[in-house]
Amino acid sequence: MEIIKSYFSKKQESSSLALFRLGFGFLMTYSIIRFWFKGWIKTMYIDPSFHFTFYGFEWVKPIEEYTYILFLICGISAFFVGIGYKYYLSIITFFLSFTYIELMDKTTYLNHYYFVSILSFLMIFLPANSSYSMDSYLSKKSFKYTPRWCVDSIKLLLFIVYFYAGLAKINKDWLLEAQPLKIWLTTGSYDLPLIGSNIMQQEWFHYFMSWGGMFYDLLIPFILLYHRTRIFGFILVVFFHIFTVILFPIGMFPYIMIISSLIFFTSKTHKKILDFILKPFSKTLGSLKQINTVNIRREKIALTVVTIFFIIQFIFPFRYAFYPGELFWNEQGYRFSWRVMLMEKRGYTTFKIVDIEKGNSFYVMNDEFLTEFQERQMSFQPDFILEYAHHLGDHYKELGYNNIEVYADSYVALNGRMSKRFVDPKVDLLKEKRGFNNKKWILPLNEEINKL
Numbered sequence: 001m002e003i004i005k006s007y008f009s010k011k012q013e014s015s016s017l018a019l020f021r022l023g024f025g026f027l028m029t030y031s032i033i034r035f036w037f038k039g040w041i042k043t044m045y046i047d048p049s050f051h052f053t054f055y056g057f058e059w060v061k062p063i064e065e066y067t068y069i070l071f072l073i074c075g076i077s078a079f080f081v082g083i084g085y086k087y088y089l090s091i092i093t094f095f096l097s098f099t100y101i102e103l104m105d106k107t108t109y110l111n112h113y114y115f116v117s118i119l120s121f122l123m124i125f126l127p128a129n130s131s132y133s134m135d136s137y138l139s140k141k142s143f144k145y146t147p148r149w150c151v152d153s154i155k156l157l158l159f160i161v162y163f164y165a166g167l168a169k170i171n172k173d174w175l176l177e178a179q180p181l182k183i184w185l186t187t188g189s190y191d192l193p194l195i196g197s198n199i200m201q202q203e204w205f206h207y208f209m210s211w212g213g214m215f216y217d218l219l220i221p222f223i224l225l226y227h228r229t230r231i232f233g234f235i236l237v238v239f240f241h242i243f244t245v246i247l248f249p250i251g252m253f254p255y256i257m258i259i260s261s262l263i264f265f266t267s268k269t270h271k272k273i274l275d276f277i278l279k280p281f282s283k284t285l286g287s288l289k290q291i292n293t294v295n296i297r298r299e300k301i302a303l304t305v306v307t308i309f310f311i312i313q314f315i316f317p318f319r320y321a322f323y324p325g326e327l328f329w330n331e332q333g334y335r336f337s338w339r340v341m342l343m344e345k346r347g348y349t350t351f352k353i354v355d356i357e358k359g360n361s362f363y364v365m366n367d368e369f370l371t372e373f374q375e376r377q378m379s380f381q382p383d384f385i386l387e388y389a390h391h392l393g394d395h396y397k398e399l400g401y402n403n404i405e406v407y408a409d410s411y412v413a414l415n416g417r418m419s420k421r422f423v424d425p426k427v428d429l430l431k432e433k434r435g436f437n438n439k440k441w442i443l444p445l446n447e448e449i450n451k452l
Helices: 002-008 015-037 040-046 064-083 087-104 111-123 134-139 148-168 172-176 181-187 203-225 230-247 253-264 267-277 279-286 299-322 372-378 382-398
Strands: 011-013 141-147 289-293 345-355 360-363 404-414
Touching: 002 148, 011 015, 011 148, 011 267, 015 040, 015 064, 015 087, 015 111, 015 148, 015 253, 015 267, 040 064, 064 087, 087 111, 111 148, 111 253, 111 299, 134 141, 134 279, 141 148, 148 203, 148 253, 148 299, 172 203, 181 203, 203 230, 203 253, 230 253, 267 279, 345 382, 372 382, 382 404
Parallel strands: 141 289
Antiparallel strands: 011 141, 345 360, 345 404
16 A cells, blocks of 8 residues: 555656647647548548447437537547647547547447547546646646656556557467468558568568567567667657558558657656747746646546546456457457457348248348448448348338348458358348347357467
8 A cells, every 4th residue: 555655646747748638639630630621521421321330329320411510529629638728628528529429330440549539538537738738828837747647547558559459469360370461461562662562472571560560569568668678669669650551541540659659758858849849939838837746636536537447448358258259250349459450351241131921022232221331341240230130120111011030141251261151141130139248140250260
């Protein structure tokens, strides 16, 4: 208890949280602007007539043209987080609006969306506006120190993301078959100068990237934590993620991880960066009243919430262990577990509607209900297939088909394997309930891939 009390009494210069807030806020602002100008709000949320939902959040839906207002609120709140204006109201608004956007359609799920959502939740309990912020300017005071646990909590979350991503790569396909990197590198990198048509087509390079990626994820948190290897570690972070950007179109995730990794440097380094960036405002910042340490309101409650938050983050990725079968095949417990780019999965799924009363049947044209992107994602993900089957059932019941059954004919190829039947074609999916129960109607892969 004395050790714990001693740790929670330690302080750290507020410049660390200030720089992190600045980087996070402006990066998220750019991300929202980028999403808007690429036209994705319309194509992802407004155009589709049907949206795949997360179980328990079926009520979260796009709000037609007002979805633009939701993105506007999210973007403005991210900007206010960056400048530290009305910080707590802004970060809460950003968390709620961004998470709502993430939940509107499961088709758009990405690991870095989830990371941004939980990171913004964590930031609600951190006094990131203590200095170098509009709040400081308006209140005419700046706090020199913040509790050390606030900075360490961000480091711990990054540690979980990296280390768990490394653990997930310890599997048969990634290490022994260099899959799915072998597929991606041989088919999508020919146009890269010098190395695209030569080195990246070599099998040794595929294994080098696979094993290198595993060791990178497992070791980079420790390299960044140790002061003597920190600069080398950050260079690795920049190189790794920029190289990833060149090879794979995975959006903002690499940039988020690069900026976030700065948190591992010392407060002095953070202060130097801030003083350089905010040099035009140096006189204003210097005129603020300096107060020693910020007092976090209801700190015990904040610590309790943050502790529960991290317990969940440590345990939740392992929930797949409660399900039988191969994780990469049935995907039960796959999401929200930092399994980044581990699968190349392609599927082809058609649906048959059987009219019991009339004794006939017909097949569904998926493109009448789904966009091309939605159909592609649905074709190999079990919970998508089940939700879509129920949607079809509801649709045709509204058209007067009172007693129907819905069957799926589905074939899926995983990480270079031959296509294999995925769903039991004899199971009426309308009788299967959505939820967290084991989906027995998924046919087994009969092969073990995942080890951890």
